Amino acid sequence: xxxxxxxxxxxxxxxxxxxxxxxxxxxxxxxxxxxxxxxxxxxxxxxxxxxxxxxxxxxxxxxxxxxxxxxxxxxxxxxxxxxxxxxxxxxxxxxxxxxxxxxxxxxxxxxxxxxxxxxxxxxxxxxxxxxxxxxxxxxxxxxxxxxxxxxxxxxxxxxxxxxxxxxxxxxxxxxxxxxxxxxxxxxxxxxxxxxxxxxxxxxxxxxxxxxxxxxxxxxxxxxxxxxxxxxxxxxxxxxxxxxxxxxxxxxxxxxxxxxxxxxxxxxxxxxxxxxxxxxxxxxxxxxxxxxxxxxxxxxxxxxxxxxxxxxxxx
Amino acid sequence: xxxxxxxxxxxxxxxxxxxxxxxxxxxxxxxxxxxxxxxxxxxxxxxxxxxxxxxxxxxxxxxxxxxxxxxxxxxxxxxxxxxxxxxxxxxxxxxxxxxxxxxxxxxxxxxxxxxxxxxxxxxxxxxxxxxxxxxxxxxxxxxxxxxxxxxxxxxxxxxxxxxxxxxxxxxxxxxxxxxxxxxxxxxxxxxxxxxxxxxxxxxxxxxxxxxxxxxxxxxxxxxxxxxxxxxxxxxxxxxxxxxxxxxxxxxxxxxxxxxxxxxxxxxxxxxxxxxxxxxxxxxxxxxxxxxxxxxxxxxxxxxxxxxxxx
Numbered sequence: 001x002x003x004x005x006x007x008x009x010x011x012x013x014x015x016x017x018x019x020x021x022x023x024x025x026x027x028x029x030x031x032x033x034x035x036x037x038x039x040x041x042x043x044x045x046x047x048x049x050x051x052x053x054x055x056x057x058x059x060x061x062x063x064x065x066x067x068x069x070x071x072x073x074x075x076x077x078x079x080x081x082x083x084x085x086x087x088x089x090x091x092x093x094x095x096x097x098x099x100x101x102x103x104x105x106x107x108x109x110x111x112x113x114x115x116x117x118x119x120x121x122x123x124x125x126x127x128x129x130x131x132x133x134x135x136x137x138x139x140x141x142x143x144x145x146x147x148x149x150x151x152x153x154x155x156x157x158x159x160x161x162x163x164x165x166x167x168x169x170x171x172x173x174x175x176x177x178x179x180x181x182x183x184x185x186x187x188x189x190x191x192x193x194x195x196x197x198x199x200x201x202x203x204x205x206x207x208x209x210x211x212x213x214x215x216x217x218x219x220x221x222x223x224x225x226x227x228x229x230x231x232x233x234x235x236x237x238x239x240x241x242x243x244x245x246x247x248x249x250x251x252x253x254x255x256x257x258x259x260x261x262x263x264x265x266x267x268x269x270x271x272x273x274x275x276x277x278x279x280x281x282x283x284x285x286x287x288x289x290x291x292x293x294x295x296x297x298x299x300x301x302x303x304x305x306x307x308x309x310x311x312x313x314x
Numbered sequence: 315x316x317x318x319x320x321x322x323x324x325x326x327x328x329x330x331x332x333x334x335x336x337x338x339x340x341x342x343x344x345x346x347x348x349x350x351x352x353x354x355x356x357x358x359x360x361x362x363x364x365x366x367x368x369x370x371x372x373x374x375x376x377x378x379x380x381x382x383x384x385x386x387x388x389x390x391x392x393x394x395x396x397x398x399x400x401x402x403x404x405x406x407x408x409x410x411x412x413x414x415x416x417x418x419x420x421x422x423x424x425x426x427x428x429x430x431x432x433x434x435x436x437x438x439x440x441x442x443x444x445x446x447x448x449x450x451x452x453x454x455x456x457x458x459x460x461x462x463x464x465x466x467x468x469x470x471x472x473x474x475x476x477x478x479x480x481x482x483x484x485x486x487x488x489x490x491x492x493x494x495x496x497x498x499x500x501x502x503x504x505x506x507x508x509x510x511x512x513x514x515x516x517x518x519x520x521x522x523x524x525x526x527x528x529x530x531x532x533x534x535x536x537x538x539x540x541x542x543x544x545x546x547x548x549x550x551x552x553x554x555x556x557x558x559x560x561x562x563x564x565x566x567x568x569x570x571x572x573x574x575x576x577x578x579x580x581x582x583x584x585x586x587x588x589x590x591x592x593x594x595x596x597x598x599x600x601x602x603x604x605x606x607x608x609x610x611x612x613x614x615x616x617x618x619x620x621x622x623x624x
Contacts, residue, residue, distance in 0.1 A: 057522070085524040098518075101620075102534075107533070115523060115529075139336050149343055
């Protein structure tokens with residue numbers, strides 16, 4: 001963190017409600033240009049909801065989402081919205097449900113090109129699609145096939161191709177490998193990393209699999225019941241988890257060594273240990289770049305512990 | 315037999331062909347070709363299809379040669395031509411005016427089928443287009459639901475009869491009277507189908523790609539609804555034919571000089587005991603038309619459902 005990084009996406013006090021149900025609350029984080037930012041949490045914790053709010057699919061009830069210095073949630077109309085939609089793309093979890101079964105691969109990948117007129121003529125379009133197809137490792141002769149003829153991994157690569165042909169700045173990847181066979185997960189992850197190296201893409205990566213997240217991300221935010229409980233750089237988070245929920249989550253990561261695995265004691269997280277009734281919690285920066293969701297007494301306790309470990313605090 | 319020993323030299327190192335795992339060996343899939351293959355794989359369908367084609371050809375070609383007209387009175391005074399039972403000369407017999415029932419049936423079938431086909435086309439086109447917009451737009455939905463509630467609560471028979479009296483009877487007037495409200499039922503049906511498809515993940519994906527709503531309707535939603543639209547049409551078409559027959563039987567709808575199956579059935583109903591062929595033959599042809607159209611339509615609908623494709 002020597003050079004000042006450029007903030008691409010910034011979420012402030014975000015709240016999303018469905019009717020009376022509060023799905024997401026007090027969400028604050030910045031995503032820097034060119035990094036992979038991961039949201040980790042269990043099912044129903046609201047990570048997909050946040051991803052979809054960034055894309056404007058889920059309406060937000062409070063707070064702001066700022067992209068390239070411009071507020072994008074609520075009230076963005078017509079041309080500005082259309083232009084923004086090109087810059088933020090999404091890779092979906094289920095490669096079967098997210099592709100139009102009645103359209104050829106050619107149309108699916110060109111869909112965005114048609115919408116924004118991103119080609120000069122028919123020849124140019126075909127060339128772009130073919131190049132993209134080769135980049136994701138599919139064969140040009142498969143251009144006029146239908147999605148159901150492909151395997152799950154191939155379909156997910158079609159999904160990646162149609163998102164990345166738009167030359168987006170930010171890609172929201174909503175559990176892109178969860179629905180895939182374990183044997184082809186690495187293939188898709190490597191593909192995503194390759195695109196990031198080549199064109200400085202920024203990823204908002206949503207996942208529940210911690211080992212995958214550790215492999216791909218620069219920074220990680222842990223989310224529980226719609227609130228982000230801890231945010232830190234990947235290695236920092238894995239080495240020194242501060243929030244009890246993060247500690248519990250990390251203690252549950254399987255270790256592929258029975259000798260070590262035998263000695264790991266799973267930490268059980270009990271949400272009743274927090275007493276937030278009178279003293280409301282905040283998102284506090286304890287160490288540089290390491291944020292924890294806690295109230296004043298908890299913050300004091302965390303700081304005391306960190307001081308005992310001899311850490312420079314923020 | 316000696317036991318051959320396996321040596322290292324029996325093996326050779328080959329390079330992994332990355333592309334081999336990407337190849338798809340199955341033949342290329344084409345939606346409409348699969349529909350055709352599925353449709354013609356059923357023997358009953360082919361038989362019914364032949365019946366349907368024969369009936370259609372007879373209805374549209376035979377009247378051109380017979381020159382059948384309701385106002386033609388040339389044989390009315392020839393007593394020997396009245397009430398002849400089916401024979402080689404008059405295949406379906408003759409009626410009290412000495413007119414050939416064979417000619418009358420095909421002329422009537424032509425009118426009935428034309429009305430059915432044209433009304434179905436109008437209903438389906440308007441119904442599908444309105445239903446598609448109705449399904450995706452919340453504003454349109456609010457207005458259309460009220461319109462639908464009002465119209466569907468008035469008996470359609472009442473609307474048709476009132477319109478027939480106000481505009482007078484006639485071929486096009488009857489089609490107008492029948493289709494002026496019939497499309498709203500189809501539109502409502504399509505609306506529900508569109509609403510089911512609208513929030514599927516592939517449509518959300520299209521939205522994130524910036525696809526405009528109109529293209530979403532035509533490229534994403536309607537192709538998925540082909541089979542339900544065909545199913546709907548295959549029940550609507552025989553329905554309209556029966557409806558026209560029923561209205562002609564009541565004496566509303568078509569004008570006096572237009573032959574139709576409904577008019578034949580209503581005119582010959584008094585002879586059901588004395589000259590039964592006069593009543594039963596038009597009924598039989600009507601049954602042939604509606605059943606064959608229905609069966610062919612249903613099988614086409616089944617074939618157009620990609621889940622039946624192999």
